[in-house]
Amino acid sequence: FKMPLVVMCGYPSSGKSTWTKKLAEYLEKEQGKQVHVVKEEEQFRGEKNDILDDSRKEKELRAKVKSESQRLLTKDNVVIMDALNYIKGYRYELFCISKAVPTRQVTVHCDVSEAQAWEWNINTDRPDNEKYTREVFEHLVQRFETPDPQNRWDSPFFSVLSGEELDLQGINTSLFFNKTPKKNMSTQSNPVTESNYLGTMEKVTSEIIQKIIAAGTERDSGTVDDIQEVEVPYSKLTVHVEDSLTVSQLNKLKRQFITMCKTSSLKGEPGDMFVQYLNSQLSSA
Ligand SMILES: Nc1ncnc2c1ncn2[C@@H]1O[C@H](COP(=O)(O)OP(=O)(O)OP(=O)(O)O)[C@@H](O)[C@H]1O
Structure with a gap:
């Protein structure tokens, strides 16, 4: 420690x-x-x-x-x-x-x-x-x-x-003196093992992005517009989308997130981690 x-x-x-x-x-x-x-x-x-x-x-x-x-x-x-x-x-x-x-x-x-x-x-x-x-x-x-x-x-x-x-x-x-903070308790998904961790990351982040794109493209193909809160799979948290956002921006954020997971040995619930990452990045642009 x-x-x-x-x-x-x-x-x-x-x-x-x-x-x-x-x-x-x-x-x-x-x-x-x-x-x-x-x-x-x-x-x-x-x-x-x-x-x-x-x-x-x-x-x-x-x-x-x-x-x-x-x-x-x-x-x-x-x-x-x-x-x-x-x-x-x-x-x-x-x-x-x-x-x-x-x-x-x-x-x-x-x-x-x-x-x-x-x-x-x-x-x-x-x-x-x-x-x-x-x-x-x-x-x-x-x-x-x-x-x-x-x-x-x-x-x-x-x-x-x-x-x-x-x-x-x-x-x-x-x-x-306090105990190490507990893992996020908002999800009940199965624990992820080391070997399939990155594979799981890829799948989870792709599906979350698909959901955000689907929520925004009904009106305008290519841009995710006018959404406030998007519910996504693998997390009880919602993604806050305030400004218009392109599909390529979303894919870029996904790649950055996966790179960060590979290099930082960060472990946790993939869905929650990705949603928190998106929310932190979308509001600090
Ligand atoms: N609680 C306080 N009561 C009275 N004056 C204060 C108090 N805290 C800070 N100050 C005064 O405000 C000024 C700025 O304080 P300080 O340098 O601690 O702020 P800072 O947030 O570190 O500033 P910076 O953004 O420049 O780094 C100093 O002159 C300090 O004496």
């Missing part, structure tokens, strides 16, 4: 670094753990707003922070990821990495209002190039995908409101 990952998230300037510091101190001094903080901030080098305003640079930034965390996760310490972590699909990828190690992961949401975060941003004693511009701040707030403890990748979940204290002890308990 390897040391766990804490994923901080929240609006820009919502207190992520402040709570990261307190959590790290608590785990080190009171629990005798080694803590490694991966700071997104260190990558900015005075160009915070430029990087966050450029989707290509921002993507590179996220990839760096992710691989740094992944590298450290194999060592004997707690990794706290002090980063915006605002994309649902990205948090899902982190969850897959933790699962593959395997280790535990806890999500901490610094849940302060936009107005409060903005006030902290302008009143902070950092140099101006380390403050968010109004424009970048607003973009990040708009794009923020609030974590939901119902998603298994956002759970166990802790949030801290403005004026409240973070439950440091609770986090410690979740990281070190």
